[in-house]
Amino acid sequence: MTMHDLGYRSWDAEAPHQRFSWLAISRYGARLAWKSQWLKRIIYLAFMPFFGLLASVFVYEQVSNWPQLYPALFAIVETLEESQQDPIEESQQGSIEQSQQGPRSRQVLVEEDIPTVRFDPSNIPDAEEYVQDYVDEHRSTIWRIGFYTFFRRSQGILMVLLVGMIAPGLISRDMQSRAFLLYFSRPITPFQYLLGKATTVWIFLLAVTTLPALVVYLVGVLFSPGLGVILNTWDIPLRILLATAVLTIPTTMLALCLSSLVNESRYARFAWFAIWIVGFLSASILFTADLQASGNYDIWTSRWASLSPYHVLGIVERWAFGLMERPADVIPYLAILGVVTVVCFGTLMRRITAPIRV
């Protein structure tokens, strides 16, 4: 018996957080996940692109102060905007037509006849003002491209790693240790249990995607010439939230669904990575086959993109950031993500309630 044992004492404390008690599941889940050294390394790594994006936005907003960067600015802006053009349109049109009938951003450059390579600020009387106008005009597009690249390229890949490390053990471990009754003998519903587990994953994903993106947006606004920039870019935070939902909800549901189907987390982890790698390789091989057969292909509208979760997410995120030429093209991919989310959610609820139904 311990020195301080006072026997059993009644407890009349209030339980003020009953509606949010599922957050305890997330808190403990995150705490357990954070014990992994590999997860810590990946999180640290995941912040590198954030600093890159932050530096890029800072330089873009301050570039009018550095005349030596003017030529590079025009070249980079042109390249970035060209990279977001719809490839199939390009393939269908000749190079001359393209320069005349291309997308709006391209048209702007052509109409203003900006000599990207030969640009010399000394030839323009108010070069700084001219560049600032140019920066203001292209700000929204360039920022959206930057955030899209951040979500799609770096954080998209890191998301696969992060979710693959955290989610597979979240439900399978509970199944293996038969911990369900510990949860469900409390005032917790199966939906709240699932919400708690999903939030565990979302805590990490938001920490490496949404939070850095919003910080970058805020820094960009602060370093811009005036708060009027907000009027020009007010939609970007909303687009970031939309892209976050696209990136986190279907992927978390899929990973948790795999976790609920097995008692051993390693099988769920294997299945998770297999889905991404096999999907990506299959789509890439079929894209190449199409390219060899017809001489061109469009990654954004190709039917093979639906085989690869990475490509599907990329297309929907491109739409979320308003970079799609034909927004209607996203509908099949939104439908794929919707179906995956609903099917996984249904499977999860069935698997979670199975041990308490019998």
Place this chain on the structure above:
Amino acid sequence: MSVNAAPTIIQLHGLTKHFGNVMALQDVSLDVPLGITGLLGPNGAGKSTLIKILLGLVRPSSGSGMVEGRDVLREGKAIRASVGFMPEDDCYIPGISGVEMVHFAACLNGYASLEGLRRAHEVLDFCGTEEERYREVDTYSTGMRQKLKFAQALVHDPSLLILDEPTSGLDPDERQIMLGRIQVLSRKAGMSVLICTHILPDVQQICDYAVVLVDGQVRRVDSIENLNRPTSPSLHLRIVGDEQKYCQVLREAGIGVATDSSGRLVVSDPDGDLAGQLWSLAHHSGVGIRSLTPARTSLDDVFIQAMQQGGAGDDNA
């Protein structure tokens, strides 16, 4: 079925539950009074289903039930907020320490983190878990996990405690200590306890009432005192000497005699004035009487009788 007019904590009326063609519970009507009640039954009797219905986790096919005045059909969440449950399964959350697991249970009940931690230490003290509370639960022995499961069931100070096999896996000393704790909770803290167990001596030792559930039906419900009382007054007898000869003499004198499962002679005593006659006949038969006590029916006998009763006669209470 009810024990007496005592205040009740659980009321069930015509509760039936079937899983497909399998009938898990069949027209269970039961009033469980305040105090410690043992829920007895063989494997597959429907005990686990009954517990899940009481916790509002499983919906009965028909019938109704109240736990602490709350409807099991509609107020499952509120019931679970005020009921503590210790599952039989060796369930735990891997990777966290004992105190974290109890703290986690408090947080799941909606208590603030700091308050929950203080309370977790308090109940772990009560449950006799010392420094090992800081070790990961994966490393715990079966007995330590039992104590931990008991602590997590207590952490929110429930008014009803449902314990599924609380002493299984405990050594004799720990078993006695655990039973003592349960008694303290009931007698001093005023907690009602429903114990689901196969260990009949535990029920005999601490329970006020017992419910025998067989094939999804309630076969016996009564206080332990009444269950132990034989159907007709009789005496338990142990003798020194020729037992067969003495039995013969008793039968010749018109006294009914039998041998129970522990080898004792059971002598029927319908009039209650048999003792003098037994001493006299023993003297004449040349045997000595070692002990002579009023007979009591053991819970084992009650349980076996209830099992053998089949679906015919139900209520013996």
